[in-house]
Amino acid sequence: xxxxxxxxxxxxxxxxxxxxxxxxxxxxxxxxxxxxxxxxxxxxxxxxxxxxxxxxxxxxxxxxxxxxxxxxxxxxxxxxxxxxxxxxxxxxxxxxxxxxxxxxxxxxxxxxxxxxxxxxxxxxxxxxxxxxxxxxxxxxxxxxxxxxxxxxxxxxxxxxxxxxxxxxxxxxxxxxxxxxxxxxxxxxxxxxxxxxxxxxxxxxxxxxxxxxxxxxxxxxxxxxxxxxxxxxxxxxxxxxxxxxxxxxxxxxxxxxxxxxxxxxxxxxxxxxxxxxxxxxxxxxxxxxxxxxxxxxxxxxxxxxxxxxxxxxxxxxxxxxxxxxxxxxxxxxxxxxxxxxxxxxxxxxxxxxxxxxxxxxxxxxxxxxxxxxxxxxxxxxxxxxxx
Amino acid sequence: xxxxxxxxxxxxxxxxxxxxxxxxxxxxxxxxxxxxxxxxxxxxxxxxxxxxxxxxxxxxxxxxxxxxxxxxxxxxxxxxxxxxxxxxxxxxxxxxxxxxxxxxxxxxxxxxxxxxxxxxxxxxxxxxxxxxxxxxxxxxxxxxxxxxxxxxxxxxxxxxxxxxxxxxxxxxxxxxxxxxxxxxxxxxxxxxxxxxxxxxxxxxxxxxxxxxxxxxxxxxxxxxxxxxxxxxxxxxxxxxxxxxxxxxxxxxxxxxxxxxxxxxxxxxxxxxxxxxxxxxxxxxxxxxxxxxxxxxxxxxxxxxxxxxxxxxxxxxxxxxxxxxxxxxxxxxxxxxxxxxxxxxxxxxxxxxxxxxxxxxxxxxxxxxxxxxxxxxxxxxxxxxxx
Numbered sequence: 001x002x003x004x005x006x007x008x009x010x011x012x013x014x015x016x017x018x019x020x021x022x023x024x025x026x027x028x029x030x031x032x033x034x035x036x037x038x039x040x041x042x043x044x045x046x047x048x049x050x051x052x053x054x055x056x057x058x059x060x061x062x063x064x065x066x067x068x069x070x071x072x073x074x075x076x077x078x079x080x081x082x083x084x085x086x087x088x089x090x091x092x093x094x095x096x097x098x099x100x101x102x103x104x105x106x107x108x109x110x111x112x113x114x115x116x117x118x119x120x121x122x123x124x125x126x127x128x129x130x131x132x133x134x135x136x137x138x139x140x141x142x143x144x145x146x147x148x149x150x151x152x153x154x155x156x157x158x159x160x161x162x163x164x165x166x167x168x169x170x171x172x173x174x175x176x177x178x179x180x181x182x183x184x185x186x187x188x189x190x191x192x193x194x195x196x197x198x199x200x201x202x203x204x205x206x207x208x209x210x211x212x213x214x215x216x217x218x219x220x221x222x223x224x225x226x227x228x229x230x231x232x233x234x235x236x237x238x239x240x241x242x243x244x245x246x247x248x249x250x251x252x253x254x255x256x257x258x259x260x261x262x263x264x265x266x267x268x269x270x271x272x273x274x275x276x277x278x279x280x281x282x283x284x285x286x287x288x289x290x291x292x293x294x295x296x297x298x299x300x301x302x303x304x305x306x307x308x309x310x311x312x313x314x315x316x317x318x319x320x321x322x323x324x325x326x327x328x329x330x331x332x333x334x335x336x337x338x339x340x341x342x343x344x345x346x347x348x349x350x351x352x353x354x355x356x357x358x359x360x361x362x363x364x365x366x367x368x369x370x371x372x373x374x375x376x377x378x379x380x381x382x383x384x385x386x
Numbered sequence: 387x388x389x390x391x392x393x394x395x396x397x398x399x400x401x402x403x404x405x406x407x408x409x410x411x412x413x414x415x416x417x418x419x420x421x422x423x424x425x426x427x428x429x430x431x432x433x434x435x436x437x438x439x440x441x442x443x444x445x446x447x448x449x450x451x452x453x454x455x456x457x458x459x460x461x462x463x464x465x466x467x468x469x470x471x472x473x474x475x476x477x478x479x480x481x482x483x484x485x486x487x488x489x490x491x492x493x494x495x496x497x498x499x500x501x502x503x504x505x506x507x508x509x510x511x512x513x514x515x516x517x518x519x520x521x522x523x524x525x526x527x528x529x530x531x532x533x534x535x536x537x538x539x540x541x542x543x544x545x546x547x548x549x550x551x552x553x554x555x556x557x558x559x560x561x562x563x564x565x566x567x568x569x570x571x572x573x574x575x576x577x578x579x580x581x582x583x584x585x586x587x588x589x590x591x592x593x594x595x596x597x598x599x600x601x602x603x604x605x606x607x608x609x610x611x612x613x614x615x616x617x618x619x620x621x622x623x624x625x626x627x628x629x630x631x632x633x634x635x636x637x638x639x640x641x642x643x644x645x646x647x648x649x650x651x652x653x654x655x656x657x658x659x660x661x662x663x664x665x666x667x668x669x670x671x672x673x674x675x676x677x678x679x680x681x682x683x684x685x686x687x688x689x690x691x692x693x694x695x696x697x698x699x700x701x702x703x704x705x706x707x708x709x710x711x712x713x714x715x716x717x718x719x720x721x722x723x724x725x726x727x728x729x730x731x732x733x734x735x736x737x738x739x740x741x742x743x744x745x746x747x748x749x750x751x752x753x754x755x756x757x758x759x760x761x762x763x764x765x766x767x768x769x770x771x772x
Contacts, residue, residue, distance in 0.1 A: 016567060016582050017582060017585045017586070017589075017595070017597070019586075020586035020589065020590060021590070021772075032571065034576075034741075035576065035739070036571060036574075036576065037574060039739070041737065041739060043628050043629045043630070070562075070603075070630065072561075072562035072563040072574065072575070072603075073574075074573065074574040088628035088629070088630055088631070089627040089628040089629075089673075090561075090563050090576070090627055090628060090673075091574070092574045126737060126739050126740075130736070130737075130740065131736070131739065131740040131741060131742050132741075132742060138742070138745075139745070144772070146586075146771050146772055147583045147586040147587050147590070147679060147682070147744075147771075148583065148679060148741060148744030148745040148747065148771065149745045150582050150583055150586045151579045151580075151582065151583040151675050151679065151741040151744060151745065152741050152742065152745045153567075153582070154567050154577055154578065154579040154581075154582040154583070154741075155576075155577055155579050155675070155741050156577070157565070157567045157568065157569070157570075157571060157577045158567060158568075159567040159568030160568075175458075175476075176456075176458040177458040177476050179543070181402060181539075181540050181543045181544060181545040182543065182544075182545030182546075183543070184543075185418065185422060185543060187460065188422075188423060188458065188459070188460040188477070188478045189458070190420075190421060190422065190476070190541075191540055191541055191542070191543045192540065193537045193540040193541050194537075195540075196402050196403060196536050196537065196539070196540040197533045197534065197536055197537040197540070199403045200403070200405075200406035200532075200533040200536045201533050203403075203406065204406060204407070204533070209403070211403070217456075217458075241475040241476055242429050242474035242475040242476060243429045243474070243475075244429070244456065244474055245474070287475075287476075289537050289541070293533060293534060293537065296533070314702035314770050314772070315702060316700035316701060316702045316703070317702070317703070350516070350517070351427065351512060351516075353421070353425070353427060353512050353517065354512075354516065354517040355420075355517060355518075355534065355537040355538050355540075355541050356517050356518060356524070356538065358533075358534030358537060359524075359525070359534040359535045359537065359538045361534070384700050385532050385533075385534065386407075386530070386532055386700070
């Protein structure tokens with residue numbers, strides 16, 4: 001499976017303000033120094049540090065203010081012995097000066113200042129290139145862009161970057177019993193739930209969902225939809241809550257490609273089926289809405305993020321005591337939805353087909369295959385839904 | 387401040403597949419039962435439970451299979467004493483039957499089955515309305531939509547929902563020393579960083595950024611931009627790394643409205659300034675890029691989420707030992723960026739103006755106002771950047 005999961009290699013240019021959350025497809029080498037000059041980090045006086053060494057509260061030193069600069073101004077004068085230039089944070093340090101005295105440690109008297117405390121060379125100066133140095137690789141191919149990295153690009157004046165494409169993900173609902181939302185229900189039909197939960201998950205995990213119409217449980221129609229879906233980077237078939245439906249999906253995927261895995265035994269629900277058709281990974285997700293969604297959290301999201309070259313998802317977590325005893329199933333990983341009640345984790349699972357088990361939950365806990373019981377009061381890690 | 391922070395009340399209709407992450411502006415009452423009929427939760431035989439009570443491994447009971455149904459089919463027949471109907475998961479339970487026997491506990495012999503284990507009434511049946519009951523309020527106004535709640539809407543066949551608008555957020559960069567990315571740098575200008583980091587934060591926190599051109603440090607131009615910006619739901623002015631610039635922003639906001647707060651003393655950087663101009667909250671964020679971004683994480687995101695009616699942000703966190711001693715500043719909350727090195731939190735702060743302090747970090751720790759030193763090895767909570 002791992003070796004068939006090929007991260008996206010297509011790339012696109014994107015504007016800086018749309019780049020947060022995307023993954024860099026190029027390394028960024030600083031083309032300028034940042035700051036581009038020695039810059040004052042304080043409002044104060046640019047001085048030669050050595051002129052201040054003897055200063056003290058009892059014996060202040062006097063310097064002459066030869067110029068006053070505003071924030072964006074720079075000086076054509078230079079600071080000579082006994083002189084200083086008043087400037088603001090961000091100003092270029094004038095020639096001759098090597099440090100900046102804060103107002104707090106000075107007193108003004110006419111055109112002179114009294115200095116009560118020495119500064120050392122470089123004090124309150126942001127040296128040219130101290131943040132980003134020209135020629136230095138400051139961001140690396142493969143790094144996901146977050147607000148701070150967007151800041152690094154901005155600092156270099158870069159308005160567009162090359163990022164990896166978002167993976168496209170075909171979502172094919174299967175099942176003759178399904179009706180699309182918005183249409184009236186008739187007979188023994190039920191609404192298609194999984195397409196919409198999966199589309200939400202795909203978008204949230206850096207993918208572009210490509211929605212297919214509902215495919216009835218017929219071999220030829222399934223093959224036709226699958227053929228079209230192979231244009232996407234990942235294909236998800238969902239359906240098969242009954243053995244017959246599952247067998248059909250299995251047999252279509254085995255016919256058209258090669259079954260790679262049956263996923264991990266998860267409760268609730270059947271494991272996700274994985275196949276390789278052509279060069280595409282095709283996932284057969286279980287039909288029951290809660291099984292589909294729990295498999296999505298456990299398996300689909302990690303796969304999607306690998307395709308998108310995003311790092312493993314860090315879900316917000318919370319430790320809490322279990323509000324009641326839970327009997328699990330040896331040999332199956334259990335995905336148990338819980339609600340926080342009085343700061344305790346209260347299991348809210350109803351049955352695999354009940355979407356409310358999920359909608360009412362604050363998050364889920366995962367009980368490993370080798371654990372058969374959790375006691376009331378046991379400390380559990382809750383993965384919080386957003 | 388709190389009382390002036392009015393959550394968005396405008397609403398819009400949105401398609402189900404775009405609704406994840408949005409906040410419901412209406413309560414959802416189930417207009418159908420889900421499941422809409424008593425439904426089989428298993429592949430097996432629909433039976434009258436009482437017909438099976440005497441069944442055991444040694445004395446199996448025989449029932450006649452009167453019909454075989456596919457997934458989407460329903461039966462016009464009813465199950466009478468001594469009979470059963472074979473069906474798939476999801477099938478409507480035929481009249482007369484009250485439970486479903488799993489294949490595993492039966493054996494087929496021609497048109498009959500042998501039953502080795504009794505079932506109780508309701509076993510393996512998802513009762514009509516057991517997931518969602520018609521007339522029940524299943525989602526409430528104000529609830530943020532996540533994949534599972536999208537699933538609830540789908541289960542009811544709802545294709546569009548009414549959600550609250552995303553708040554629009556004007557971002558006004560101020561500073562005569564700023565140059566927009568993409569343009570060449572000249573003289574002692576530097577690139578505008580904060581606009582782009584703030585735009586990224588706003589988008590990520592459920593807002594719609596409205597970018598303004600760079601405004602020089604001039605009262606009239608600032609007032610003009612502010613006037614236009616009041617059309618947005620929130621206004622952010624960024625700039626003012628020098629006292630003169632800060633004074634100007636303060637004085638413009640005091641002229642045009644009313645200063646509400648000066649924020650909390652945060653290190654690095656100056657606190658965020660808050661004003662009320664007309665009915666709009668206007669935030670003056672510090673000019674130094676790291677100060678601006680740390681104030682954004684600490685104050686802007688919570689404000690944005692309140693406006694957007696989103697719950698408090700749950701950031702993924704990690705506990706780690708501090709890799710070295712950190713001396714903090716009493717009376718100021720310290721926002722300290724850290725990198726994970728050998729599973730320890732290594733502080734990476736350089737200086738307020740250095741965006742690399744943030745870009746190289748894996749996250750940040752917050753040192754409260756009343757703590758002056760953290761020792762090497764102290765356990766800290768890292769809020770992880772995405």
